Amino acid sequence: MKIDFPPDTYLHMLRDRIDLENIKDLILTHSHSDHLYAEDLVARSPGFAQSAEHAIQIYGNDLSIHKCSQVLGAGSSKFNLHRVEPFQRTEMQTATIVPLPASHDPLETCLLYYIEKNGKTILYGHDSGWFPDRTWEWLHGKKLDLAILECTSGHRHSRSHMNVDAALRTKERFTDLGVLKPEGLIAVTHFSHNAHLLHEELTDLFAPHDMIVAYD
Ligand SMILES: [Zn+2]
Numbered sequence: 001m002k003i004d005f006p007p008d009t010y011l012h013m014l015r016d017r018i019d020l021e022n023i024k025d026l027i028l029t030h031s032h033s034d035h036l037y038a039e040d041l042v043a044r045s046p047g048f049a050q051s052a053e054h055a056i057q058i059y060g061n062d063l064s065i066h067k068c069s070q071v072l073g074a075g076s077s078k079f080n081l082h083r084v085e086p087f088q089r090t091e092m093q094t095a096t097i098v099p100l101p102a103s104h105d106p107l108e109t110c111l112l113y114y115i116e117k118n119g120k121t122i123l124y125g126h127d128s129g130w131f132p133d134r135t136w137e138w139l140h141g142k143k144l145d146l147a148i149l150e151c152t153s154g155h156r157h158s159r160s161h162m163n164v165d166a167a168l169r170t171k172e173r174f175t176d177l178g179v180l181k182p183e184g185l186i187a188v189t190h191f192s193h194n195a196h197l198l199h200e201e202l203t204d205l206f207a208p209h210d211m212i213v214a215y216d
């Protein structure tokens with residue numbers, strides 16, 4: 001499974017020797033260009049790169065799926081497109097997902113994903129902003145093994161992204177609601193360079209709260 005398809009995907013493939021042909025399911029959070037660079041999907045179409053016959057299943061909101069259909073054209077044999085809606089439980093080949101609403105872009109139904117596989121659960125949480133009430137309500141009673149949060153704006157205030165304070169408050173609320181398993185982990189990522197915080201500085205802020213800082 002892969003989550004989002006940013007323009008960096010080709011770099012990730014070369015640098016980390018990832019075989020993208022192993023992907024069966026691709027899930028998209030929203031259509032912003034750092035999460036979906038649909039044009040590169042065309043490279044798997046007939047007449048471009050040599051690829052296996054199987055179709056990759058793509059799941060996303062209407063805008064993301066529409067963007068994919070525009071570049072792939074109708075009836076691509078290498079991709080099947082699926083529009084998903086918030087709270088709609090979907091069995092994929094590789095895992096079960098439940099899309100949850102984010103507070104990110106008012107022009108689009110941006111999605112977070114609750115992902116379940118082999119008894120383990122992950123919340124993929126960006127781009128989220130502060131979670132909407134109905135997302136909090138849905139999470140109440142869940143037991144996560146891992147939550148991946150965004151921390152885009154550092155110490156700056158942002159309406160559409162989480163900052164350091166919001167990520168810390170999210171952890172507090174997870175604790176209050178018992179949303180994490182006792183051994184559950186929280187990782188923060190999606191750091192904007194405009195926040196002017198280095199990895200070491202982010203680690204100093206989050207390590208005392210047992211939160212993992214990703215390299216981003
Ligand atoms: Zn975004």
Ligand SMILES: [Zn+2]
Binds near residue numbers: 032127
């Ligand atoms: Zn983003």
